Amino acid sequence: MEEQRESQTSKPKKKHPMERANILSLTFFWMAQPLLLSKLLTYYDPTQTDMTRNEAYVYSALVLLANFSSVLCIHSYQLRVMHLGMKIRVAACSLIYRKALKLSKSALAETTIGQMVNLLSNDVGRFDFAMQHFHNLWIAPIETLVVMCLLYWYVGPTAMVGVVFLLLFIPFQMYMAKKTSQYRLRTALRTDERVRLMNEIISGIQVIKMYTWEKPFSKLVEIARLKEIKQIRATSTIRAIIMSCNLVLNRMAIFLCILTYVLTGNTLNATYAYTVASFYSILRTCVTMFFPQAITQLAEANVSVNRLQKFLLFDELEVEASNDIPKYKKLVENGVNSTVRLGEVSTSVGIHLKNASVKWIQSLPDNTLEDITFEANSNQLVAVVGTVGGGKTTLLHAVLGELPAQNGTIDVKGTISYASQEPWLFGGSVRQNIIFGQEFNQKKYDEVIRVCALERDMTLFPHGDRTLVGNRGVTLSGGQRARINLARAVYKDADIYLLDDPLSAVDTHVGKQLFDDCICGYLKGKCVVLVTHQLQYLRNVNKIYLIESGRVAASGTYSELKATESKFTQLLADSEEENEDIRRKSKLLEKKEKEDDDKEAPTQEKEERGSGTISWLVYKSYLKAGGGYLKVGLLSLAFVVSQITASSTDYFVSIWSNIEQWRSENNIDVDNTFGNDSYVNATNNSLLVNEEQSSQYFWSKILTDRNSLVIYSCLACSTMVLTVLRSISYFRFSMTASTRLHNSMFNKTIFAPMRFFNTNPIGRILNRFSKDIGAVDETLPITFIDTIQIGLTVLAISLVIGSLNPWIFLPTVIILIIFYCIRLIFLATSRDVKRVEAVTRSPIYTHLSASLQGLTTIRAFGAQNILKVEFDNYQDKYSAAYFMFLSANRTFGFWLDFHCIIYTGLVIISILFIESETFGGNVGLALTQSMNLMGMFQWGMRQWSELENQMTSVERVYEYTNLEPEVDRDAKETPKYWPENGGIRFIKLCLRYLPEEPYVLKDLTFEIKPKEKVGVVGRTGAGKSSLIAALFRLTETDGKIEIDGVNTKEIPLNVLRSKISIIPQEPVLFSGTLRKNLDPFDEYNDDVLWNALDEVELKNVVSDLPSGLDSKMSEGGSNFSVGQRQLLCLARAVIRNNKILVMDEATANVDPHTDGLIQRTIRRKFADCTVLTIAHRLQTIMDSDKVLVMDAGRVAEFDHPHILLQNHNGIFTKLVAQVGKAMAENLTSVAEETFTSFVENK
DSSP states (O other): OHHHHHHHHTOOGGGHHHHHHHHHHHHHHHHHHHHHHHHHHHTTOTTOOSOOHHHHHHHHHHHHHHHHHHHHHHHHHHHHHHHHHHHHHHHHHHHHHHHHTTBOHHHHHHSOHHHHHHIIIIITHHHHHHTTTTTHHHHHHHHHHHHHHHHHHHTOGGGHHHHHHHHHHHHHHHHHHHHHHHHHHHHHHHHHHHHHHHHHHHHTHHHHHHHTOHHHHHHHHHHHHHHHHHHHHHHHHHHHHHHHHHHHHHHHHHHHHHHHHHHTTOOOOHHHHHHHHHHHHHHIIIIIIIHHHHHHHHHHHHHHHHHHHHHHTSOBOOOOOOSSOOOEEEEEETTEEEEEEGGGGGGGOEEEEEEEEEOSOTTSSSOSEEEEEEEEETTEEEEEEOSTTSSHHHHHHHHHTSSOOSEEEEEEESOEEEEOSSOOOOSSBHHHHHHTTSOOOHHHHHHHHHHTTOHHHHHHSTTGGGSBOOGGGTTSOHHHHHHHHHHHHHHSOOSEEEEESTTTTSOHHHHHHIIIIIIIIITTTSEEEEEOSOGGGGGGOSEEEEEETTEEEEEEOHHHHHHSOSHHHHHHHHOOSOOOOOOOOSOTTSSOOOOOTTOOOOOOOOOOOOOSSOOHHHHHHHHHHHTHHHHHHHHHHHHHHHHHHHHHHHHHHHHHHHHHHHHHHTTEEEOOSTTOOOEEEEOOGGGGSSHHHHHHHHHHHHOOHHHHHHHHHHHHHHHHHHHHHHHHHHHHHHHHHHHHHHHHHHHHHHTSOHHHHHHSOHHHHHHIIIIIHHIIIIIHHHHHHHHHHHHHHHHHHHHHHHHHOGGGHHHHHHHHHHHHHHHHHHHHHHHHHHHHHHHHHHHHHHHHHHHHHTHHHHHHTTOHHHHHHHHHHHHHHHHHHHHHHHHHHHHHHHHHHHHHHHHHHHHHHIIIIISOOOOHHHHHHHHHHHHHHHHHHHHHHHHHHHHHHHHHHHHHHHHHHTOOOOOOTTOOOOOTTOOSSOOEEEEEEEEOSSTTSOOSEEEEEEEEOTTOEEEEEOOTTSSHHHHHHHHTTSSOEEEEEEETTEEGGGSOHHHHHHTEEEEOSSOOOOSEEHHHHHOTTOOSOHHHHHHHHHHTTOHHHHHTSTTGGGOEEOGGGTTSOHHHHHHHHHHHHHHHOOSEEEEESTTTTSOHHHHHHHHHHHHHHTTTSEEEEEOSSGGGTTTSSEEEEEETTEEEEEEOHHHHHTOTTSHHHHHHHTTOHHHHHHHHHHHHHHHHHHHHHO
16 A cells, blocks of 8 residues: 555656646747737837738737637646655655654654654745746747847847846856855745744643743744744845845846837837847746746755755664554564564574673763663563663563674564553544554454453543543543553563563552463563562562662562672662552543543544635734834835836836837937937928827927936946845845744744643644744745835836727736635635634654654554554545645636736737737737736735635634633732742632533632641542643632632732642653753752752762753653753752742652662751642652542542541541551551651641
8 A cells, every 4th residue: 555655646747748748838839929929029120111011910829729728738737746756755745754653762762743844834935836847947948049049130239238148147146146045945944943943842831831931932933933033034025136136137138129220220129129029028027036946946856865864864664564464573683673473483482692782872972771681571470670770671672673682692583562651642542542543343342451450541531442542642541541551562462571660650540450360360471571669579580670770689589689789688688568549640630530420531632724815814814923004005116117117218218219219100209319419300390280190299309318218227226226125124024024923923822721721732823823823934934025026016017008009008907806715715715715724733653652652662562554544644635625725826827917918918909900000119019018917917816815815824824823811810019028838728619610600629628837848649540641731720619719818810820820830640841951950040050950969969970961061952851861851950959949849749669778879868858947848759748747539629638547447438448448547557557657746846
């Protein structure tokens, strides 16, 4: 299927002969027009007697026929080349995605999701237009040579001056194209950086809000945007110059020809002026417009090709991918991969590492794992334990083949299934996430649901296993995500199961059920490698490996290791008991907890799509962002004045040639020597009889050759200067608009409530910040200026032709009405097609982002082909909308041109039949102007329509600039030293995430006294994380929360959040320096930062980094282990040293030894603070002053743990009982001791 698709996208060659035939026919008909026009104008030459009126009719008909033939060719040709460009883009997108699925870990460290999104959105977009004028690269030189020959043959050598002038400008245009490509590359790099930043910000928005880091991140984005705009501004200035050249070079060339012709002693006549003008209109189209555009577009496409090439040359893994996932043997020896079918070695399933060394980034000198010898065979459960950052996850990646061996051998025999440490879910249903491309078997599926403790959850889900999980699983709790992630691994039939810490995210009894029923039961007889921090399960495993600092510190059975004096005994000393994991791995507000069975199914909200015409408010917002009404008024005036001078230049040539014709007809001679403008001979004074003749005589006397040349020169030079100045001014205006719109959209987005981020996938938001802003930056300004310029030109041409023959105003009005009606019909379709195109783009970015986040899982499951097909389906939907848009555009263009030919026919009829025109200058002006109108009219109407389509990007940006910010309406001035004590009171607090949904927290009323340490426990969905959401005001609440007697609703959001420290459930780090991750405002000196790192035992790790605190963090902090990231979050809290600290299951990813260190640090550093701990290990909260037990959104119990344990029917007592008899006794004694101490102190 994939091969067929790729062969289809890579075989557009059969159509090339048709394209060449089209462009050659088009060139022939273009060439014919000036020759036919020249013949027709000869009829009006007063000296000719050969041509009859009938011959003039024939030439008129041939002019129209040539026009019609060129129209037939051009639209067919343009559709074909644009279609070819689309195919190249689609192929490039597929290539980027397929490469992304193969990227090695070291390559992933070098690139970012932002860069790949930019490649998919902006870079490949260059291919759409690269082919549009490609053929002009070879047609332009041929046309120039042919036109030069024809000019010399028909007009004489003076007409060659303009061609030389145009040719002299080609090196300048090529230089400009080169500079454009340089700036394009710089722009692309800056855009990469900005989109990467946006990706990180959207991914970590909740943490940013809770830390009140919106301003420093806004500053970072602002700086990145300024750097990007600086490059775009330079490109726009070059574009303005090139566009001005397109408009004025042709006029200047004609001006030079006429100047030379007159200065060499010739008398200007209409045949010369308009034959030259019509030939130069061909050169204008080909040489001054399409040729430089072809060079520029090719140069920009070349930049994109080079960027793609660099991306495609990143290191990749040789991985197998198929839907039926064949079994294979993988042998990696000294970094060399080989793959054979498992049938040959089916009796020896297992993992064998011998003296293996691996590292994440190949360029670094030190290995992550050094000299590892590891073995796991069939029918074995092997546990891997160790401290944070020891290399446990790295070992699994080495087994998966993600990290090649630097030394030693890695021998893996059998198929592998894998459950990642951080659960990865894609935006499908629960069932789709578990099946993940495998064949569905109901019996097996039900059994997997049972052993993974998902049966109760299935009853809670509104639509059972068909419930959508949302992007990254936002609709689920952390425990649910972890169990679905495990169920996916277990459902796959494999020989080897690699389970990376799957028990950290679940309740104690659920963890025990998973270990007994799933790992020891369902997977019995398989080769299972379990990475865990839950040491109570180690008694039941066949072998244990203790990994410290990248080496195997000890290995053996539980009893063997316990008997030795190894580091393992130290670990056991910290945790000789069962470890509780009431861990809900959800982002604080990423979705509601589920208690009720009757909730509506969580469905993915569709992206909003505008309808109808683009609102005037959208145009107003764009113009206002550009600089306000005064700036718009001045720019409009500049456009009008430059158009008046340009049209006056054309009109003056006709006046001049008419005067010369009148002189010739009336035998009035003039002394053409410059300096003597007196009439020498006026043989026929009786001509001065009537008023008209008197007027002609008057102008004939004033417009001598000398005066005419001066006036003509002034008009031509003024046109050039005004056009360049107004173009540069306009592009600067558009850059200002783009900058302000982006900044406004970003500020509104980052301060939007959390619900906005939960209901909009990351790809949808990135689409606005990449493709839509890219369109506003680069595409829209060109369309806008084209629309204005062509609109003014068409109006001027209509007035010029109408002034020569007022009758022509009638068909002009009719044609305009017809055009407007056609435009209305076209816009009704194209505008919505463009909106559909914009909406179908978003899933492509979301799919890429989700795939990269779960890349290891995807490769472990061999699911690449499934995801490739899905990506191609998304592309097909986008391509369908895009091709529809292309086809509609070309059809619209054809019908407009067809009506323009009718209009040109009417102009000719009005000249030849209705009013017998005698002046060749008027005929020449009318015909050349109306023929110019033909291509221009349809292009202008299409650009006007395209403007509406491009304005959909502004409309989408404008939507985000109107996002409602987080509610902060009741905020008052905060007391200076608030909070001084840290006492918290909840008074009848209720919370729900949407007005139409039931309450998640119900009538919470309790009080936490200053400096109290309170543990919060409860099963999944009890409302623990919603409690934090309420405290940080991440959503609207009813009732009150008071801190030191002040209602939190009266505290400004930024003040409230900055006064509460949080160690979040999922550790979020941002790329940039380590220092910026700890202290983004630069408020603290290095000593404070180093002391904080020392407190969390990361000082040695950071000091070993090449640049210490200034060391660069990878995207998402991926160069640190999950546990180390959690410790860095603790360091942030230590640095802030607030009166209130909230820990949201913050030690779930660390070993018991590190957990003990964290608890001791918190007790010591936060002794004078109020601490709320959402528990994941019961022993961490048994010495708390109080325990809050949540159940179904209500306070079930709240008192000292010892007092709660006296209630034998209480929820807390049952939770403690679930950890096992020995451990329960231990926990009870701890609670009793702390209670005794508490009473004594009191």
